[in-house]
Amino acid sequence: MNYRIGIDVGGTNTDAVILDDQFHLLAKQKSHTSQDIEAGIRNSLHQVLEESQIDRDQITHVMLGTTQCTNAIVERKRLSTVGVIRLAYPATMSVVPYTAWPEDLKEVLSGQYKVIHGGYEFNGEVLSEINESEIRDLLHSWKGKIDTVAVIGVFSSLKDDQEKQVETIVHQELGEQIPVSLSCEIGSLGLIERENATILNSALFGVIKTTAQGFEHALIAEGIHHAQIYLCQNDGTLMSLSFARKFPIFTIACGPTNSIRGASYLSKLQNAVVLDVGGTTSDIGVINKGFPRQSSTAVEIGGIRTNFRMPDIISIGLGGGSIIRKTDKGYTIGPDSVGYQITEKAKVFGGNTLTTTDIAVRLGKAEVGNQQFIADLPIEDAEQIYKQVGSTVAAAIDRMKNSAEEIQVILVGGGSIVVPSKIDGVSKIIRDENGDVANAIGACISQVSGQYEKIYIYDEIQREDAMQDAKYHAVNQAIKAGAQKESIQTVDVEEVPLAYYPGNANRIRIKVVGDLS
Amino acid sequence: MRYLNKQSIEDIALGASLLGAGGGGDPYIGKVTALSAVEQNGPVKLLDVNELPDDSLMISSSMMGAPSVQVEKFLNGNEYDRLMDKLARYLGEKFYATFPIEAGGINSIIPIAAASRLGIPMVDCDSMGRAFPELQMSTFSIYGIKATPLAITDEKGNIGIIDTIDNNWTEKIARAITDKMGAAASVCSFPIRGRDLKKSSVRNIVTYSENIGKTIREQSKKKSITVQALLDVTGGYHMFSGKITDVSRTTRSGFNYGKTVIDGIDEGKNQRAEILFQNENIVLKRNGKVVETAPDLICLVDLETLTPMTNEGLKYGKRVHILGLPCDPKWRTPKGIELVGPRYFGYDIDYVELEKLMEEKNKRSF
Numbered sequence: 001m002n003y004r005i006g007i008d009v010g011g012t013n014t015d016a017v018i019l020d021d022q023f024h025l026l027a028k029q030k031s032h033t034s035q036d037i038e039a040g041i042r043n044s045l046h047q048v049l050e051e052s053q054i055d056r057d058q059i060t061h062v063m064l065g066t067t068q069c070t071n072a073i074v075e076r077k078r079l080s081t082v083g084v085i086r087l088a089y090p091a092t093m094s095v096v097p098y099t100a101w102p103e104d105l106k107e108v109l110s111g112q113y114k115v116i117h118g119g120y121e122f123n124g125e126v127l128s129e130i131n132e133s134e135i136r137d138l139l140h141s142w143k144g145k146i147d148t149v150a151v152i153g154v155f156s157s158l159k160d161d162q163e164k165q166v167e168t169i170v171h172q173e174l175g176e177q178i179p180v181s182l183s184c185e186i187g188s189l190g191l192i193e194r195e196n197a198t199i200l201n202s203a204l205f206g207v208i209k210t211t212a213q214g215f216e217h218a219l220i221a222e223g224i225h226h227a228q229i230y231l232c233q234n235d236g237t238l239m240s241l242s243f244a245r246k247f248p249i250f251t252i253a254c255g256p257t258n259s260i261r262g263a264s265y266l267s268k269l270q271n272a273v274v275l276d277v278g279g280t281t282s283d284i285g286v287i288n289k290g291f292p293r294q295s296s297t298a299v300e301i302g303g304i305r306t307n308f309r310m311p312d313i314i315s316i317g318l319g320g321g322s323i324i325r326k327t328d329k330g331y332t333i334g335p336d337s338v339g340y341q342i343t344e345k346a347k348v349f350g351g352n353t354l355t356t357t358d359i360a361v362r363l364g365k366a367e368v369g370n371q372q373f374i375a376d377l378p379i380e381d382a383e384q385i386y387k388q389v390g391s392t393v394a395a396a397i398d399r400m401k402n403s404a405e406e407i408q409v410i411l412v413g414g415g416s417i418v419v420p421s422k423i424d425g426v427s428k429i430i431r432d433e434n435g436d437v438a439n440a441i442g443a444c445i446s447q448v449s450g451q452y453e454k455i456y457i458y459d460e461i462q463r464e465d466a467m468q469d470a471k472y473h474a475v476n477q478a479i480k481a482g483a484q485k486e487s488i489q490t491v492d493v494e495e496v497p498l499a500y501y502p503g504n505a506n507r508i509r510i511k512v513v514g515d516l517s
Numbered sequence: 518m519r520y521l522n523k524q525s526i527e528d529i530a531l532g533a534s535l536l537g538a539g540g541g542g543d544p545y546i547g548k549v550t551a552l553s554a555v556e557q558n559g560p561v562k563l564l565d566v567n568e569l570p571d572d573s574l575m576i577s578s579s580m581m582g583a584p585s586v587q588v589e590k591f592l593n594g595n596e597y598d599r600l601m602d603k604l605a606r607y608l609g610e611k612f613y614a615t616f617p618i619e620a621g622g623i624n625s626i627i628p629i630a631a632a633s634r635l636g637i638p639m640v641d642c643d644s645m646g647r648a649f650p651e652l653q654m655s656t657f658s659i660y661g662i663k664a665t666p667l668a669i670t671d672e673k674g675n676i677g678i679i680d681t682i683d684n685n686w687t688e689k690i691a692r693a694i695t696d697k698m699g700a701a702a703s704v705c706s707f708p709i710r711g712r713d714l715k716k717s718s719v720r721n722i723v724t725y726s727e728n729i730g731k732t733i734r735e736q737s738k739k740k741s742i743t744v745q746a747l748l749d750v751t752g753g754y755h756m757f758s759g760k761i762t763d764v765s766r767t768t769r770s771g772f773n774y775g776k777t778v779i780d781g782i783d784e785g786k787n788q789r790a791e792i793l794f795q796n797e798n799i800v801l802k803r804n805g806k807v808v809e810t811a812p813d814l815i816c817l818v819d820l821e822t823l824t825p826m827t828n829e830g831l832k833y834g835k836r837v838h839i840l841g842l843p844c845d846p847k848w849r850t851p852k853g854i855e856l857v858g859p860r861y862f863g864y865d866i867d868y869v870e871l872e873k874l875m876e877e878k879n880k881r882s883f
Contacts (some may be wrong), residue, residue, distance in 0.1 A: 091672040094550045094594035094630065121699040122586050128673075154590045190588045192546065305545075398760070399834050507585075 003054050004061040005227075006444025007044060008258050009037055009068075015440035016044035018052045021060075023265070023445060027052035028437045037068050042218045049222055056223045061516065064215055065232035065254045065443040072207040073105075073200060073252075073302040080147035080179075080206040081110035082199055085138070087118025087153035087162050088191075091127060097152075097195060102303045109203050112146055114138050118162050119154030122455065122505075127154055130162050132169065139173040148202040149174070152183040152195040158454055160184035179205040179246070186249065188453050189507070193307030200301065201249040208248035212241050228516075230446070230482075234310055236261045236291045237449035237513060240482050252301060255439060257311045260285040260292045262442030263410040266432040272408045273397050273426075276438070277415035279321045280337035282393070284400050285313045287410075289491050291513070316396045320415025321346065324354040324385060331385050333392065347374045356418035359385050366417040386420055394424040401425070412438040449513040450477025450488075459503040467493070470510040483514030518568060520560040521639070525727055526551050526629060532730030533625030535751075535825035536722075536842075538814040540797035541622025541648040542584030542827060546591055547630075554594070554630035561629050562638040564614060566720050569711035573613035575640060576601060576708050578631040579624045581652070581669070581691060582701035587623055593672040596703035597631035603676050604668040604705055616640040616714075618655065618706065620722050621648030621797075622827075627703075639723070644707065646719035646845035647814050650796045652691060653684035654857050656847045657707055660717040667691065667706040671698035719845045733823045744838050747823055753842035754875055757790040757803060758782060758820065761835045764828075777817075777831055779839065790839060792817075794828050799862045801839065808878070810859040812849075813871040814842035843871050 002021040007014065014033045018026045029048040034040035041064070049056065072078050084097045097113040098106045116134050119127035139149075151166045163182040170180050181201040187194030212231075219227065230238040232254040239250065256276070263274040264287045276283045286293040292311040299310045317335020321342040325332050338345040338353055345351035347358045348369025354377070360366040362374045362382040401407055406427040411419060412435035421429055434441065452473035456466035471490060478488050492511040521529070530548040534541065555561065569575070578597050580587060597615070605611050614637050617628045625643075632639040644655040652664060664687040670676045677694055681687045687706070695702040709717075732750045736742045744755055759779040766775035774795050781788035793800040798815035801808050809815055817826040820836035847853055849870060859866040 088590070090593045090674070091590045092593070094592040095546070095553050099549055099553055119590065121590070122583070123700075125699075127590065127699070189585065191591070192549070192588075399836065401834055 002058055002060045004063065004444055005045070005048070005059060006063045006440045006442070007041055008065040008232075008255060008439035008443045009033055009041065010255050010439060014040035014044045015437045016048040017437050017440040017444055018048055018054065019441070019444050025434055025441065026054065028434065028440070030437065037066065037071070038214045038218070041066070041215065042221070045218060045222055057226055059224050059227045061230065062219060062224065062227045063230045063232060063238060063443040063446055065258045065439065066211060066251060067255065068211045069204050069207055069248050069251045070253070070301070072204060076105055076108050078207050078210070079108050079203040081145065082112070082202040083139075083142045083146040083149045084113035084195070084199055085135070085149065085151045085166060086113065086115045086195065087130060087151065087156070087166065089115050089117045089128060091119060091154060092191065095192065097199070099192070100305070101196075105302065105304070109199065110146060112142055118166075120156070120159045120162070122155060122158070123457065124155075124159050130165060135166060135169050136173055139170060143174065147178075148205050149178060149180045150183070150195075150198045150202040151180060152191065152198050154191060156182070156184040157188050157194070186247070187307050188509070190307045193305055196304045197249055197306040200304065200306070201247060204248035205245070208245055208251070212245060216241075232258055232443050232446055235294065235449060236442070236446060238446040238482070238516070239448070243481055253310055256283050256285060256313050257292050258442030258446075259283070259412060259439040260287055260311065260442065261290070261445065262438030262440070263287070263412045263435065264290055265441055265445050266412075266434060266438060267410045267430045269408055269410060269430070272410050273400055274410045274412065275393065275397065275416075275419065277411070277413040277419060278319045279339050279342060279415055280317070280319045281315045282318050282396075282413070282415070283313050283315050284396055285311055286400050291491055312400075314396060314400060316392065318356070318389065318392055318418075320355070320357045320418050322356045322418075324356065324359070331381070331388065333385065333388060356389060356415075359389070360417045368417075389418060390420040390423050393419055394426070397423065398425050411435065447513045447515055448478055448481045448483040449511060450474040450479070450481060450483070451509070451511045452477060453507065453509040455505050455507050457503040457505050466506070466508055467510070470508045471512070474510045474512045478512050478514050482516055484517040485514070488512050488514035518565070518638075519563050521555075521563050521629060522560050523552060523555060526555065526626065528727045528730030528734060529629075529723060530626050530730065531733055531825070532726035532728065533620045534622065534827065535729050535733075535816050535818065536625075536646070536726060536814065537621025537648040537825070537827060538797045538816050539792075539794050539826075539828040540650065541619075541624070542829070543588070544622050544626060546588050547623035547626035550592060551626045551629040551633070554633040558633040558636070561632045563723060564638045564640050566640060566642050566715050566718060569613065569640065569714060571710065571712040573711045574608070574610050574708060575614050575616055575711065575714055576604065576612045576705045577618040577644070578615045578628040579618040579704050579706065580627055580701060581704050582695045584622065586699065586701040590672070590699060590701060592630070592703065594630070594634065596670050596672065597705065598634060599674070599676060600668040600670055600703060600705040601635060603678065604666060604708065607666055607668075607678055608708060612637065613711070614638040614640050616718070617643045617723070619643055619645040619648045620726055624648070625726060640714065641723045642714060642718035642720050643722040644718060646722055646848075647812070648797055649857055652688040652706070655684070655707070656719055656845065656853070657709065657717050658684050658856055659847055659850060659852045660713070662707065662709060662713060662717055663687075664706045666708065667704060669694050669698070669702050669704050671702055717847070719847065733825075737822050737824075742821065742823060744818070744823065744840070747818070747840065751840070751842050753814075753840045754871065755838060756801060756808065756841045757788070757839040758785055759790060759837065761831055761833055761837060763833070764831045773828065775828065777828070779837065782836065792839070793864070795862050796828070798828070800859060800864055800866065801841070807866055808874055809841045809871055810864070810866055810868055811862065812844040812853065812857045812868075814844060816840045816842060841871050841875075
């Protein structure tokens with residue numbers, strides 16, 4: 001028998017699970033997320049191994065979904081200094097790199113940048129040729145001042161030759177060991193957003209290195225020597241440690257994605273809405289062919305606008321600890337919450353604050369604390385509040401639906417007891433006893449993916465050929481990330497006609513996924 | 518006269534995206550361009566049309582081409598310096614001030630960046646009072662004012678001056694040059710005297726955009742957001758509230774055509790609105806009946822934040838208000854309706870003023 005371990009680091013808890021090769025859950029553990037994150041991971045890992053008593057030599061895969069990169073950006077800590085090379089001159093000088101960045105973050109990254117000759121037009125023609133001596137002089141002046149380099153060229157998501165040439169020159173000038181991020185491998189169209197994501201990726205090289213080392217050491221300390229190690233990405237797929245070392249930015253926001261994927265797995269549903277109810281807020285995401293639907297708008301990370309892929313999730317101020325107040329017009333629910341202090345402050349636990357959990361207990365929907373402590377609340381009032389919770393949830397779910405039809409909802413998370421079992425617009429609510437570790441299960445069952453995006457001019461290339469070309473590149477990406485070639489399937493095709501472009505231009509984006517080889 | 522600071526620029530960008538009436542694209546890149554220019558060169562002086570000497574010569578600053586190129590290959594920054602210098606030499610006269618050609622997207626903001634760099638004032642007017650897709654769709658065309666001599670440039674330094682027989686030809690030729698320049702180009706067009714600008718422009722559009730933006734910003738900070746504040750500042754009508762249930766799009770000859778279907782919520786339940794768009798929103802139907810058409814403005818705003826929505830950002834499930842805003846009276850002349858009325862966009866519908874349609878509706882409900 002072979003086994004795999006999934007670990008997911010959340011804001012409050014670090015969860016770990018062990019599955020066998022048939023994906024049966026053998027053991028689960030929750031421990032508090034530690035300040036340094038690493039200790040929490042080690043703790044969960046140790047406990048789940050103790051509980052299952054499996055042969056550690058039979059552990060073949062270990063998956064980690066972690067918030068270390070997100071935390072580093074938010075806290076401005078442990079970030080690498082970055083030299084930013086934008087290939088665009090004479091275009092784009094009106095808005096230089098780091099415009100609209102928080103000043104403190106720019107300072108931490110050393111703020112070194114230069115806009116130099118380079119870039120392409122929308123149709124792949126050269127905007128300006130790159131100038132080798134200009135690049136070498138620039139790198140020479142940066143010697144000793146920067147840890148990493150970020151290269152961003154105009155329209156490099158259509159044609160990446162120049163960025164790759166610059167990468168070679170950087171290694172020649174500053175040495176093979178200096179990490180380089182190329183924007184063509186990180187984001188899509190939209191120079192500023194792609195540049196921001198590329199700079200952040202470079203800034204995270206140091207963080208991902210220590211994260212990866214720490215995790216490897218933890219596994220060795222627990223006697224796991226033969227497992228392949230993966231990190232979770234925010235699109236619900238995995239990357240190998242060596243790939244992750246090049247693309248740390250993709251680990252950001254993998255937590256919500258894992259919980260959506262885990263919920264889908266537990267419920268065996270490929271298309272549904274996932275409602276993850278925590279203590280203070282609930283996250284709502286959409287599962288589409290087994291993967292989270294991605295956001296189509298610019299996403300901010302630590303105050304910086306980026307355009308890289310993120311799951312489309314809305315959060316509402318409703319959780320197990322949401323505070324209920326009486327007003328002249330009726331009751332209000334949240335958005336503030338007693339949070340982790342629920343076991344002291346909620347009425348059923350002897351506290352003075354009325355919370356959503358108290359309502360569930362009053363109505364006999366949940367058995368926690370002492371029901372006697374809440375008996376003074378009139379049952380009609382409790383029912384009214386319960387109904388109100390239902391309509392709040394219904395409105396939020398409705399916003400996320402793909403079509404007007406009724407949809408199934410998978411309910412997970414520690415606060416899920418406060419949600420009524422009948423909600424407008426929802427055909428069925430599915431709960432699972434292991435819903436509390438859906439995120440770690442999501443990490444454990446992840447696949448690997450490849451994605452490709454390009455503008456094709458249909459007057460020059462047939463639509464069919466364009467689709468084939470995009471798919472070919474996406475499949476290669478997936479294989480590079482560790483996918484088994486035979487298992488690769490296309491999960492998403494997006495075709496957007498572009499207004500004002502000559503020649504019937506269309507942007508095609510194709511995403512494929514496959515099983516781990 | 519007053520100065521535009523950074524907050525003004527934020528507000529103008531936000532407010533103008535409402536006046537884009539679904540078109541104009543994301544104003545973000547225009548906004549950061551203007552903010553960067555003002556940071557380097559100082560705030561911009563905004564002049565009322567009445568403050569212009571009759572004989573002074575003004576010029577519009579705008580961008581032509583694909584918004585999706587403009588987010589990737591944006592300005593060097595010196596484009597308008599070179600354009601105005603070249604055109605002034607061609608005309609033998611310096612420009613007194615610049616102004617926006619339209620409200621909505623990048624073009625509502627670009628003149629601020631140009632004015633800041635050149636140290637000249639910007640005039641509080643435009644030539645549409647909203648956004649439209651083609652160059653000749655300008656109130657100046659109603660008054661027979663030509664867009665040329667017009668100067669067009671790319672970021673590399675190539676400049677063209679074109680002088681045409683009418684504004685339809687200007688649109689055709691400038692569009693062709695734009696393609697060669699990489700599907701995005703900078704343009705200085707409509708050299709115009711103070712006296713003509715007083716007669717033919719849509720006045721106070723910058724201040725109007727700013728007030729709209731400010732209202733949205735202030736509302737979004739409040740606990741309970743009401744659309745009424747936005748109606749008060751625009752003199753517009755609340756047409757419908759609902760949830761987007763379908764968006765279909767196709768591209769033909771360089772334009773986005775499409776239809777947005779919105780199903781009613783709350784008191785509008787069981788009602789349906791449809792918007793036909795061609796970059797900008799052109800026709801609004803409620804329960805199959807036409808209730809508003811261009812040139813009046815059909816605008817969508819997010820139900821919760823009042824943030825204006827452009828057509829490329831629409832998707833299923835978004836909850837929106839539809840607002841109807843009256844257009845500038847100049848568009849309601851026979852010549853104006855010919856230029857931008859529903860028939861120009863290929864719809865077999867007579868233009869009826871929004872206020873009249875609303876009156877009829879109210880009569881029917883009594």
